[in-house]
Amino acid sequence: MCRSWGPHWGWVPCGPTPWLLLSLVCSAPFGMLGEETRQVSMEVISGWPTPQNLLHIRAVGTNSTLHYVWSTLGPPAVVLVATNTTQSVLSVNWSLLLSPDPEGGLMVLPKDSIQFSSALVFTRLLEFDSTRVPKGAAQPSGKPYPPYSLAEFSWNDINNSLDLATLSAIFQGHPVDDPAGAFANGSLAFKVQAFSGSGRPAQPPRLLHTADVCQLEVTLAGASPRGNHSLFGLELDQLLWGSSPSGFMQWRPVAFSQKQRGLDSALSCQSSSLHPTLAYPLPQSPIVQAFFGSPNNFCTFNLTFGDPTGPGYWDQHYLSWSMLLGVGMPPVDNLSPLVLGIMAVALGTPGLMLLGGGLFLLLCQKQHPEYQSLN
Numbered sequence: 001m002c003r004s005w006g007p008h009w010g011w012v013p014c015g016p017t018p019w020l021l022l023s024l025v026c027s028a029p030f031g032m033l034g035e036e037t038r039q040v041s042m043e044v045i046s047g048w049p050t051p052q053n054l055l056h057i058r059a060v061g062t063n064s065t066l067h068y069v070w071s072t073l074g075p076p077a078v079v080l081v082a083t084n085t086t087q088s089v090l091s092v093n094w095s096l097l098l099s100p101d102p103e104g105g106l107m108v109l110p111k112d113s114i115q116f117s118s119a120l121v122f123t124r125l126l127e128f129d130s131t132r133v134p135k136g137a138a139q140p141s142g143k144p145y146p147p148y149s150l151a152e153f154s155w156n157d158i159n160n161s162l163d164l165a166t167l168s169a170i171f172q173g174h175p176v177d178d179p180a181g182a183f184a185n186g187s188l189a190f191k192v193q194a195f196s197g198s199g200r201p202a203q204p205p206r207l208l209h210t211a212d213v214c215q216l217e218v219t220l221a222g223a224s225p226r227g228n229h230s231l232f233g234l235e236l237d238q239l240l241w242g243s244s245p246s247g248f249m250q251w252r253p254v255a256f257s258q259k260q261r262g263l264d265s266a267l268s269c270q271s272s273s274l275h276p277t278l279a280y281p282l283p284q285s286p287i288v289q290a291f292f293g294s295p296n297n298f299c300t301f302n303l304t305f306g307d308p309t310g311p312g313y314w315d316q317h318y319l320s321w322s323m324l325l326g327v328g329m330p331p332v333d334n335l336s337p338l339v340l341g342i343m344a345v346a347l348g349t350p351g352l353m354l355l356g357g358g359l360f361l362l363l364c365q366k367q368h369p370e371y372q373s374l375n
């Protein structure tokens, strides 16, 4: 049941090409995964005593259910859980979830149906001054401005953007404290979309999706940069996959600097290597704590969009990037010519792209002891 992706590459902390984090899916029996269609429901679970943004996506297949729980309680985060029954349900205890010790506030029941669980947290929006970056500089994106903590953003009510026809919802936010008014006309948006079957959107980057995945599109629009040549990035905090089957994030190393996505608005997207989170404190996600307790096996990495010379956020004050998040095997994508062209322009290495393709598979801890070094 297991397909390998290239050689048995473990994760190498300081690999030569950090974005080429390519790996192998564990040899787990996942008959429960890879369903062609799923009955997907999407529900906003209202908070108590005040409304909170908690979005539950439940995708039921013939003998499995996937749960994706997205929230902007704390930094934007998602908890994903796969169960081997069609009956599993999400249970939320708000008084626990909103308490200082939220453990147990979020559960998927019955507990023994859980085959896999993981989480992803978006901790900070990064901004770099890319003017006069010397060639071969230690920080090729330039000097960092103080990052925006996404835990200190205020978010819209997702009920207003919930679209059951397209199975999507948008979390749109801006910093609570914005003395310079950088976000007076701007926002950062996380558009989450689920699918009841497989397909490929018409718009680049045209990521091939299945019914097992969730797509996330992150858009920064209208915010005033702090310099006239600012590059932006995102810091992600990844809970290591501790059990099999595996999970994955998949993206193409491309972002766009215009709503009109095409060759002339394509930016490269670089990923840093993975670092253990404990190196510096990051905001905690209540939903992750509520489900996992106090996990200590987080690692973090940065994505940066664009480079000092190409097109950039400065063109139209717009930046958009997409990824898929899922359980089991990532969709095998034969790249469309347009996207291949974009990547060729963006990075000049279509061969590597075909191999790596922005595919970021996270390993099973059990089978890859090199991950232990993170703990």
Ligand SMILES: *[C@@H]1O[C@H](CO)[C@@H](O)[C@H](O)[C@H]1NC(C)=O
Pocket (backbone or CB within 6 Å): 031, 032, 062, 063, 084
């Ligand atoms: C789940 O259902 C599929 C198709 O109906 C079947 O092939 C598979 O063996 C089942 N898996 C389990 C774990 O029951």
Ligand SMILES: *[C@@H]1O[C@H](CO)[C@@H](O)[C@H](O)[C@H]1NC(C)=O
Pocket (backbone or CB within 6 Å): 093, 094, 095, 096
């Ligand atoms: C929620 O958790 C609290 C604290 O553990 C508990 O007292 C309460 O009964 C729980 N509420 C529900 C509805 O289970």
Ligand SMILES: *[C@@H]1O[C@H](CO)[C@@H](O)[C@H](O)[C@H]1NC(C)=O
Pocket (backbone or CB within 6 Å): 181, 182, 184, 185, 224
């Ligand atoms: C926001 O938009 C208004 C109207 O278009 C404009 O007057 C103002 O300067 C803008 N503010 C910022 C910080 O860009």
Ligand SMILES: *[C@@H]1O[C@H](CO)[C@@H](O)[C@H](O)[C@H]1NC(C)=O
Pocket (backbone or CB within 6 Å): 228, 229
């Ligand atoms: C950026 O702004 C500085 C000062 O405002 C100016 O001197 C410089 O020419 C600008 N650079 C570009 C590329 O516009």
Ligand SMILES: *[C@@H]1O[C@H](CO)[C@@H](O)[C@H](O)[C@H]1NC(C)=O
Pocket (backbone or CB within 6 Å): 126, 144, 147, 235, 272, 273, 274, 275, 300, 301, 302
């Ligand atoms: C991400 O970027 C921030 C800001 O430059 C930096 O402090 C942090 O160390 C970076 N993290 C990783 C994993 O590279």
